[in-house]
Amino acid sequence: MSISSSLSNAGYTSLQARSNKFPIHKLLPYQTQRTRSRTVVRSQAAPAMMEKQETAGTHPTQAAIDACFTNDISPEQVEALSLQVSGAFPTWLHGDYVRNGPGTFKGMDHLFDGYGMLVKFSFDNGKVSTQQRFVQSNAYKTFLDRGYKLKYNEFGTARPALESLPVIAAGILGIGQGFTDNATVNVFPSNADGSELLAVTESVKGTYRLDTATLATKHQEKYTDSIKGDLNTAHPKLLPSGESINIVVGFGDGYKVVKQQRESHERQEIAKIPLSQFPAPSWIHDFPITKNYVVVPETPIYFNMLAALTLGKAPYVQFDWKPETRSILHLVPLNGDTSKIRHVRAPSYFTFHYINAYGTEDGGNIHIDFGNFADPEMLNSLKLASVRSNERPVEASPITRLTVPLSGDGEATLSKLMKDDEAYTFSELPRINPHYKGQAYRYGYSVSAKLPVSYGNALSKFDMQEGTSKQWHEAGCIPVEPLMVPAPNAKSEDDGVVLSIVMGADGKSFLLCLDAGSFEELGRAHLPYGIPYGFHASFIPART
Template sequence: MTNRRRGTEPGALGGARGAVRRTGIPVIDAETVAAYGLPGHLRSVPDEIDAHDLPVTGALPPELDGRYIRNGPNLLPGMSGGHMQTGPGMLHGVRLRGGRAEWYRNRWVRTGVFEGRSLVRPDGTIDLTAPSANTHVVHHAGRVFALVEVGLPQEVTPDLATVGPCDFGGRLTTAMTAHPKQDPATGDLHFFGYGMRPPFLTYHRLDARGDLVHSREVAVPAGTMTHDFAITEHYVVWLDLPMTFQPALAGRGMPYGWDDAYGARLGVMRHDRPDAPVQWFEIDPCFVFHVANAHEDAGRIVLDAVRYSPGEFAALWELLSRAVEPPSPSAPAVGRARLHRWTLDPARGTAREEPLDDRAVEYPTLDDDRTGRPARHVYAVTGTEPLSRDECAIVKYDTAAGTAVSCPLGPATMIGEAVFVPAGGPRDEDGGWLVAIATTRDGTASRLLVLDAADLPAGPVAAVDLPRGVPTGFHGSWIPAPEEGRT
C-alpha cells in the first residue's frame, strides 16, 4: 500500500545510509545461517552494530523523545540447533529526539546461557540467572529489565548493555513473568512467577519505588505454563490453562504439553488484600499467550485476550517445540488466534464467553494508562503465525462500537507488535502513536514505522530506515526521555 499524502510506502523497506560500527562479535558464516532453516524474517543476525543519523521518510513527531527497545531470540554464531523460541535474547533499540532518529544499536543480553552456563545445576535445581532473557523489555522505577518467564529479570542500561540479574535485594526467589502489569494509578508493578515444582504459582508486587513489597503463593493443582495474566483496579485475573509440566518432554527443551484432563479456568483475586482467596471460574478449554486488558464493570470482571482453540494451539505448539529445521515450502500456517472476551460474575459464580472478531491476530496492546481500566481501543497485528503467507496489518479495535479498522502493510512486509506511545497534554484515548518494526519477508531490510493511532488507515506518518534486517521478534517498550536514565 502506498500513502501518497504521507509519502511513505511501508511495503518497500530500504537500508539505512548512516555509518555502521560493529562491536567485534564474529560474523556468522553463510553455511550456518542456512542451517537454521528459518524464513528470512526470523533468521538471527550475526553481530552487534551501532548506526547513527538514520534516514527518515515522512516526518517524525517532534514529541517522540525517547527510546524504542524490542526484544527477541537471536542465536549466537555457530548455533545451528535449538528452538525458534529459545535463542539468547537480543535487544534492538532506536533513539528518537527532535524529529530525528539519532541511533540504532543491537545487543545480546548476556545471561548465564549466553556465557555457556547450564540452566540446571548439578543438584537438579534451576539457575534462575541463566535463562535467555529473550521475550520482553520493560522499565520501572528508573530501571530497565529484559525478561523471560523462566528466569530472573536481567537489568540492562538504556544503551542496551547488560548489568546482570536482579532479585530485588534477595526478595525475589522465583522466576518473573515477561508480562508484568503496572497500575496507572498507584505505579505498582504486579507480576508473578511459575515453576515446574512447588510453588507452582507465586504473585509479587513492586511498589512505585521499585521495592518488592509483597509475595504470596497462589494454590494451583500442577505446574502450568502461565505466560500472561491481567489486573483490574482491585483484582488479579489468573489464567490456569491445560499446558502442564511433563517431565517426559524435558529433552525437547520446552517441557510443557497439552493435558485434556487438567481443564481450563480463570481466577480472580483481590490484590489489595494480602491473603485474599482466589475465586475460580471454569471455561471452555483453550490457551492464551497474550492478554489485551481487563476491567471491572458493575461488579463483574471483563477480560479481553487472544484465544487459541485446542486444535489451533496444538498445531502451533508442535511447530514451536521441535528443533529448528527447514520447514516444508507447502506447510500451512498454524496457530490462528482470535480476540475473545470473558465476563466473570463473582456474585453468581458464572463465566460468559464470546468472540470479538473472527480475524487471526496476536500481540494485543493498548494505551498503558488504561491498564486494568475500561479501554475503548485495543491494537493487534495480523499475519504473525509461523509460516504465515497472509498479508500483515496493524488492527485497531473499538470495543465500545464493536468495530475495527486496519493498516495493511503489503505482501512483502512482516510486522511486529505495535506499541502505543501517548501524545502529550490533554488527549483522547487514541491520542498518540503506534511504533513497530517492519521487516521484509526475506529478512534483508527493516524500518521502524510510526503511525497515528487516531488515523490508522492513513498509514505511517514516518518510517526510519534501519541499518540491517531486524528479525521478527517478540515484545518491546517505549521508554520516554525523562525515564530513560543516561543518554
C-alpha cells in the same frame, strides 16, 4: 501470606501443599480501501519496491524470512546510527523505543530460543537513530565461549544429551542451576527516570539491569527475599503507585502472587494458589489485571515434567494439553484480602497474551480480552523449521472476551468481539494505550494476518465497541508487536502513534510509525540491515 480458605468456588477442590520440588529448565515475536466494516491501509512505496512486493503476495519474501530467522549472529551497533526517514515522525515523539528479542537463532530449534538483544530507536525532533546490543547473560556468554554450543536448555532447544544428565539430576534435587538466564522476552524501565532497563525472561534468575543510554549490561538482578519458585511471568504489571505485580511459579508448590516496590530487590507475597494438577503447574506467560484484582489464569496447558527436565518429547514442546480439565481463573484482590479470593471455572482456552481486563460498571463482572487459540499447536508452528518453511497455515486466534462473574457460583463465558471474521482470524502480540490498562477501553492493536500466510504479516487496530478493525499490510513484509505511544495531552484514547519494527521484503528492517487513530502511515526509518524477529518493547520518554 498463603490463602487459608479452601478453593471451593465452582466446585474447585484444593490440593494440600507438598514439599516435593520439581524445578525445571527456563521458560522460561495514503491510500485506503474500504471493505464492509474493515479498512485496509496500504502504504505508498517506491515503484520498484512496490513491483517486487506485489510479486510476493501475502506470504513474506524469502529474503525477509532469511533475515528474520537468521543463523547469523547480529552485529552490535554500540554507537548511535542516524537513520534515513521517509515521511515524518511527529516532533512530540521524544525519547527511546526499546525492544527485546533474539539476536541470533544459531544452533536453536524454536523461535523462543534465541539470545536476547535489545534494539533501541531514539527520537529527537523528527530525527531517528538506532543502537543494538546483546544482553550479557551467563547463557549468552557461555554460548560464545563454548563455540556456539548451549550450556543451558532453552525453551525448545536442548543442550547435548550427555551434558544434560547433571542438569536433570540437579532439577530433581530442587536446584535451579540448570535454568537458562537468557533474558530475551521483555524489557521495561527499572527506575522512575528511565535511565536503567530490566531485560527479563521467564526464569526468576533471568533478569538483567542495563543502561538505557548505552544498552550496556550492568548486572544480573538478585532477590533478597525468601520466596521460592524458579519461574515468573515475563509480563509484570506496573501499578499507578509504582509497585509491580507478578506471578511466581513453583513446581510441586503453587502460584504465588507477589508485589514489589520499584527499585527494590524484595518481593512481598500477596497470595498463594495450590496447583490443581500437582506436581505440574500450568504455563502462565502473561496474566490479566484490573483495578481491583489479579487474575491467575490456570488454563489446561500443563508442564510435562519429564519433557521439561530433558526437553524430550511432549505434544507441545514441553507441555501437555488437557482440555478436559477446563480452565480455572483465580481472582486475587489487589488489597491482599485473601478471604475474598475467588476461583471461577471457565472453558478451556489457550493464549500467549491478554489484551486487557477490567471490571464492569455495575461491579458484577470482569471482562478479559485476548486472542483465543483452540489449542497450543501454535507452539509447534513456531519451531524454526516450520517458520522457515513458510508452509503451515497460521493458527486462528480470534479476539475473544471472557466474562467472569464476581459473585455466585456461575462460570465464566466466552464471546466473540469482532464482526469481521477475516479481520480477526489471527491476533497476537497485542498492545493498548497504556493509560487504559486495567480499565474500560475501546481500542487494541496487534499483529494480525492477511491470508493466506503462515504467521503474522500485518498490523491491526481493533475497535472493541463496534467490532470493526483497520489493517496495515505491505506485501512481502513481517511486522512485529505494535507499540502504542500516547501523544502528550492526548484528546482521545487513540491520540498517538503506533510503532513497529518491520522486516522489509528486501531483508532490511524499518521502523514503521502509524497514526494510532486513522492507522495510516506517517513515516518510517530505514535500517541498512535486518533485525531478527523480536518480541516486546517499551517506550521511555526523554528525561527533562
